[in-house]
Structures are given as structure tokens and as C-alpha cells.
Amino acid sequence: MKFxxxxxxxxxxxxxxxxxxxxxxxxMKINVNIAIVDQGGNLVAFSRMDHAPLLxxxxxxxxxxxxxxxxxxxxxxxxxxxDQPSLKMxxxxxxxxxxxxxxxxxxxxxxxxxxxxxxxxxxxxxxQCCEAALKLIKKEMFSKTI
Amino acid sequence: MKFxxxxxxxxxxxxxxxxxxxxxxxxMKINVNIAIVDQGGNLVAFSRMDHAPLLxxxxxxxxxxxxxxxxxxxxxxxxxxxDQPSLKMxxxxxxxxxxxxxxxxxxxxxxxxxxxxxxxxxxxxxxQCCEAALKLIKKEMFSKTI
Amino acid sequence: MKFxxxxxxxxxxxxxxxxxxxxxxxxMKINVNIAIVDQGGNLVAFSRMDHAPLLxxxxxxxxxxxxxxxxxxxxxxxxxxxDQPSLKMxxxxxxxxxxxxxxxxxxxxxxxxxxxxxxxxxxxxxxQCCEAALKLIKKEMFSKTI
Amino acid sequence: MKFxxxxxxxxxxxxxxxxxxxxxxxxMKINVNIAIVDQGGNLVAFSRMDHAPLLxxxxxxxxxxxxxxxxxxxxxxxxxxxDQPSLKMxxxxxxxxxxxxxxxxxxxxxxxxxxxxxxxxxxxxxxQCCEAALKLIKKEMFSKTI
Numbered sequence: 001m002k003f004x005x006x007x008x009x010x011x012x013x014x015x016x017x018x019x020x021x022x023x024x025x026x027x028m029k030i031n032v033n034i035a036i037v038d039q040g041g042n043l044v045a046f047s048r049m050d051h052a053p054l055l056x057x058x059x060x061x062x063x064x065x066x067x068x069x070x071x072x073x074x075x076x077x078x079x080x081x082x083d084q085p086s087l088k089m090x091x092x093x094x095x096x097x098x099x100x101x102x103x104x105x106x107x108x109x110x111x112x113x114x115x116x117x118x119x120x121x122x123x124x125x126x127x128q129c130c131e132a133a134l135k136l137i138k139k140e141m142f143s144k145t146i
Numbered sequence: 147m148k149f150x151x152x153x154x155x156x157x158x159x160x161x162x163x164x165x166x167x168x169x170x171x172x173x174m175k176i177n178v179n180i181a182i183v184d185q186g187g188n189l190v191a192f193s194r195m196d197h198a199p200l201l202x203x204x205x206x207x208x209x210x211x212x213x214x215x216x217x218x219x220x221x222x223x224x225x226x227x228x229d230q231p232s233l234k235m236x237x238x239x240x241x242x243x244x245x246x247x248x249x250x251x252x253x254x255x256x257x258x259x260x261x262x263x264x265x266x267x268x269x270x271x272x273x274q275c276c277e278a279a280l281k282l283i284k285k286e287m288f289s290k291t292i
Numbered sequence: 293m294k295f296x297x298x299x300x301x302x303x304x305x306x307x308x309x310x311x312x313x314x315x316x317x318x319x320m321k322i323n324v325n326i327a328i329v330d331q332g333g334n335l336v337a338f339s340r341m342d343h344a345p346l347l348x349x350x351x352x353x354x355x356x357x358x359x360x361x362x363x364x365x366x367x368x369x370x371x372x373x374x375d376q377p378s379l380k381m382x383x384x385x386x387x388x389x390x391x392x393x394x395x396x397x398x399x400x401x402x403x404x405x406x407x408x409x410x411x412x413x414x415x416x417x418x419x420q421c422c423e424a425a426l427k428l429i430k431k432e433m434f435s436k437t438i
Numbered sequence: 439m440k441f442x443x444x445x446x447x448x449x450x451x452x453x454x455x456x457x458x459x460x461x462x463x464x465x466m467k468i469n470v471n472i473a474i475v476d477q478g479g480n481l482v483a484f485s486r487m488d489h490a491p492l493l494x495x496x497x498x499x500x501x502x503x504x505x506x507x508x509x510x511x512x513x514x515x516x517x518x519x520x521d522q523p524s525l526k527m528x529x530x531x532x533x534x535x536x537x538x539x540x541x542x543x544x545x546x547x548x549x550x551x552x553x554x555x556x557x558x559x560x561x562x563x564x565x566q567c568c569e570a571a572l573k574l575i576k577k578e579m580f581s582k583t584i
Contacts, residue, residue, distance in 0.1 A: 003302055336486050
């Protein structure tokens with residue numbers, strides 16, 4: 001096998017995901033940064049809502065990167081490392097790795113196609129914004145199965 | 147005077163600017179990366195068109211940053227430094243500084259409010275994408291004066 | 293369109309490409325570093341021949357990255373920028389960008405699937421190593437057309 | 439004594455070690471990144487199995503580096519620092535240092551000749567991949583003694 005078949009999130013769908021996360025943030029009356037990366041971890045689209053914190057510009061991007069780079073929602077990291085002292089102490093220094101909630105890999109069926117990261121609210125709020133965006137995928141998949 | 151009044155580009159207007167640059171790129175049949183920063187040089191919005199070069203992800207952001215950081219379109223740099231050997235040799239090493247075309251400061255009247263950077267086409271094409279976006283500002287200002 | 297179809301170089305084919313480049317280097321009695329990246333610019337495989345220069349470890353990787361990130365053989369950069377003083381002076385500072393020969397994008401037909409970078413010989417020797425590897429693609433494509 | 443005699447892992451043996459680690463990973467049905475560095479800590483060979491996590495590209499290289507740079511398997515770090523608060527808190531910030539399992543120095547007898555790092559599975563799985571590779575050394579040494 002010479003090549004691996006891949007699929008990656010398009011710019012237009014990235015904008016839709018951002019829009020969905022933004023609407024959720026507005027409902028919660030918070031201002032967040034939202035980043036979408038492709039399956040290679042490269043930035044596709046980014047949006048900082050008015051008055052969202054500057055510090056979160058990079059955190060949102062790193063959450064999206066971490067999610068795709070380990071195929072794991074970022075909030076699942078802590079459970080994996082909390083009982084392994086060396087990991088708990090050491091892995092958090094990995095460049096661009098975020099180990100708290102607000103980053104999710106995006107799958108089309110079984111296939112990793114990108115990642116989303118949100119930062120600016122509480123961990124729980126950030127996750128809700130991501131999940132609001134990810135509903136667009138599920139809706140699509142649901143409509144396929146009908 | 148205790149404070150400086152500032153104004154910065156909103157997220158929604160940043161999206162409109164990106165949209166205008168994107169339409170211009172589509173007309174020229176090129177795929178580009180487009181970045182908008184606020185008056186503090188911080189990223190507000192970013193969009194990578196499908197198949198736009200990866201290398202330009204950072205270049206677009208750096209062009210927008212350079213434009214706002216010196217209140218100067220990036221293509222004007224070369225004229226300023228070409229006859230000053232020390233600058234010509236040295237300033238190009240400045241972190242995030244881009245000295246070729248495709249980055250423009252954004253003004254509201256006299257007030258600096260942000261910057262736009264486009265990368266992925268030729269220098270001339272990148273500039274045309276920026277200028278297509280900046281027309282939205284002029285249109286706005288024109289409608290005010292009527 | 294929600295997703296973009298992509299294809300990327302497999303680990304096993306990356307090893308074959310490295311092997312072909314290595315054989316070419318041995319024929320020329322040089323020792324080189326060889327890097328293969330996928331279509332997202334991420335490292336797939338790397339090999340430093342015995343006694344190859346350390347400095348070239350990163351150069352080979354950056355050549356492969358540059359080739360895929362701009363979809364252009366790295367030796368074509370100079371022709372594009374030599375008559376545009378601002379680009380010639382400025383773009384060379386782009387992080388990870390190499391503008392001299394020894395990096396090639398890898399296409400499967402029209403589709404970008406990865407990049408190869410070789411460093412350690414002269415510019416011309418590095419290019420010959422890459423081209424020896426890329427023959428594996430052409431052979432494949434040729435056999436398809438029969 | 440004007441010079442120190444050194445010995446370092448060859449490219450061809452590095453490839454064999456990678457191959458052995460890969461076979462172990464396949465048996466465990468995981469996809470990992472494998473890096474081999476020489477006794478100077480410089481990358482000799484690297485291989486990312488298809489679908490191995492991107493985040494682990496650098497972690498594998500850093501594990502191999504850490505192992506050779508302190509002549510210590512990376513999993514032994516935690517025991518050394520856990521009771522020394524200043525080390526525990528501070529040393530993990532050392533650039534490229536990994537303090538969890540999956541990196542091993544490679545010795546030829548008493549002589550440090552390189553390091554191996556594996557990342558992509560659990561800490562335990564990563565270590566098993568390394569150890570499968572290191573068996574090639576022992577086998578070699580055993581056959582010498584017969």
C-alpha cells in the first residue's frame with residue numbers, strides 16, 4: 001500500500017462549525033476563541049468573538065491540535081494520566097498539548113477529519129461550545145442513516 | 147490624559163473582510179490564507195481556503211501583524227530599507243516581520259483598527275485580495291459622507 | 293462539501309522512497325539525511341546515513357516540509373523571487389522554508405500526497421537523490437497506464 | 439589523553455531496531471512513532487506507523503534524546519525525583535526532557551551508543567516496543583560470547 005486514504009474538513013464546513021459554537025457561546029453569554037484544524041493538525045479557520053480573552057487565542061488552537069494529534073477529546077487526558085505520577089508531571093510539558101477540556105477530534109464515521117478547540121469560558125462552557133458544533137456532524141450522519 | 151481611546155475591528159466585520167478577500171481569490175482562481183488582526187496585533191479571524199498552501203498559514207498571520215505593528219502596508223517596507231544597508235540586512239530578521247506585499251493596516255478614518263494579511267498567491271494576487279476586502283471600509287466611509 | 297478527500301504517503305512507501313534515495317547517494321559516494329513528510333507536512337520517516345552531516349538533519353526535514361507546504365520543488369523558489377527584491381530579502385526568513393534544491397512535493401497523479409527532502413550533498417546531489425526516489429512514483433504511474 | 443573513543447549506532451542497525459519495535463507494535467495492534475538517536479543525541483532514523491498520533495512525533499524523538507542525554511531509561515526518572523520537591527517541580531521543564539516511560543539508552547557493553555524512543559501507545563506498550571528492539575542488542579552480544 002503506497003498511500004493512505006484521508007479526508008479532511010473543508011473550509012466551508014469549518015465556518016459552519018465555528019458559527020454553531022459561536023451561537024452556543026452567545027446563548028451562554030460568554031465570548032470565546034474557536035479554532036478548527038484539519039486532520040494534519042494545520043489551522044483551517046479561527047474566530048475570536050468580541051471581548052474574548054487574548055490568552056485563549058493560542059489555547060483554542062492548541063486544544064484543536066491536541067485533539068487531532070491524539071485523536072482524543074482533551075478532557076479525557078486527565079483520567080488517563082492522574083494515576084501515573086510520571087505522566088501526570090511530565091506529559092503536560094509537551095509542546096502544544098492541552099490536557100483540559102475544550103478540544104475534540106472530529107470524525108466522519110470512523111475517520112479522523114479534523115479537530116475543534118474552544119477557549120475563553122470555563123472548561124465546561126468551552127466543552128458545550130464544541131459539542132454544539134459537533135452536533136452538525138451527528139445530524140449529518142443521522143440523515144445519512146435514514 | 148489618563149487613557150487612550152482605541153477602536154478595534156469586530157469579529158463580524160473581520161468575517162466580512164475575509165469573505166470579500168475570498169471572493170476575489172475565487173475570481174482569480176487561487177486558494178489563499180486570510181488573517182485579520184485587531185489593533186493590538188492579536189488574531190481575530192483566520193480562514194484557509196481548501197487546498198491553500200500550508201506554508202502560508204503563518205505568513206498570512208505575520209503579514210497582518212506586520213501591517214498593524216508598523217501601521218504600514220507590508221509592500222512599502224522595501225522602499226524604506228533598500229538604500230540603508232544595515233536596515234536591509236538586519237530588520238528582516240525581526241520576528242514576525244514580513245517585508246513583501248500582502249499585508250495592510252486597516253484604518254477607520256485616521257484611527258488604526260486592525261490589519262489584514264493574505265498569503266498563497268503571488269505577491270500581486272495577495273495584495274489584490276487584501277484590497278478587495280479593504281473596499282468594504284471605503285464603501286462604508288463613503289456612505290457615511292452622503 | 294463538508295470534507296476534502298485526501299491521500300497521504302504510507303509508512304511502507306516512505307521507507308521505499310528513502311531506500312531509493314539512499315542507493316543513489318551510495319552510488320555518488322555521499323552521505324545524506326532523507327526525510328519524508330505526509331500531505332499535512334508531518335514527518336513520516338527519516339534516515340541519516342552514517343557520517344552524514346548533523347546540520348542537515350533539520351534541513352532535510354525542512355526541505356520536505358517546504359515542498360509539501362508550497363506544493364513546489366524547493367529549487368524553484370529562487371527563480372520566483374530573484375527579481376522581486378522584497379521577496380528575495382524577506383521570504384527566506386519564513387520559519388522552516390528552504391529556498392534551495394533538495395525538496396520535492398510528491399504527487400499521486402494530481403493529488404499532493406507528501407514531500408521528500410534530502411540534505412548532506414551538494415544541491416545538485418541532493419536533488420538527484422530525491423529524483424531517484426521519485427522514480428518509484430513514475431514507475432507506478434507508468435505501469436498503471438499500460 | 440587527547441581523544442575519547444566513541445561508538446555510535448549505525449543507520450542500518452537503527453533500521454533494524456525500528457523494524458523490531460514496529461513488529462512488536464503490530465502484535466499489540468497499536469500504531470507508534472519510533473525514533474533512534476546516536477550517542478550525541480542526534481536523530482539517526484525515525485518512523486511513524488500509519489495512523490500513529492501526530493503528537494507523538496516529537497515525544498518519541500524527545501524520549502530517545504532524554505535516554506541518551508542522561509544515560510537513563512526515561513521511566514527511571516520519576517523514582518529519582520519524586521522525593522525531591524525542587525527537582526520534581528523544576529526539572530520537568532528542561533527542554534526535550536521526557537520523564538515517563540518509552541525511552542531507553544542503547545549500550546554496546548558498557549559504551550553508550552545511542553537511544554530509542556517510542557510513543558503512541560500506553561506507557562507500558564511504548565516500553566515493550568523499545569524492549570523488543572533492544573533484544574537485538576542482547577542477541578548480538580550473546581552470539582559474540584559463544
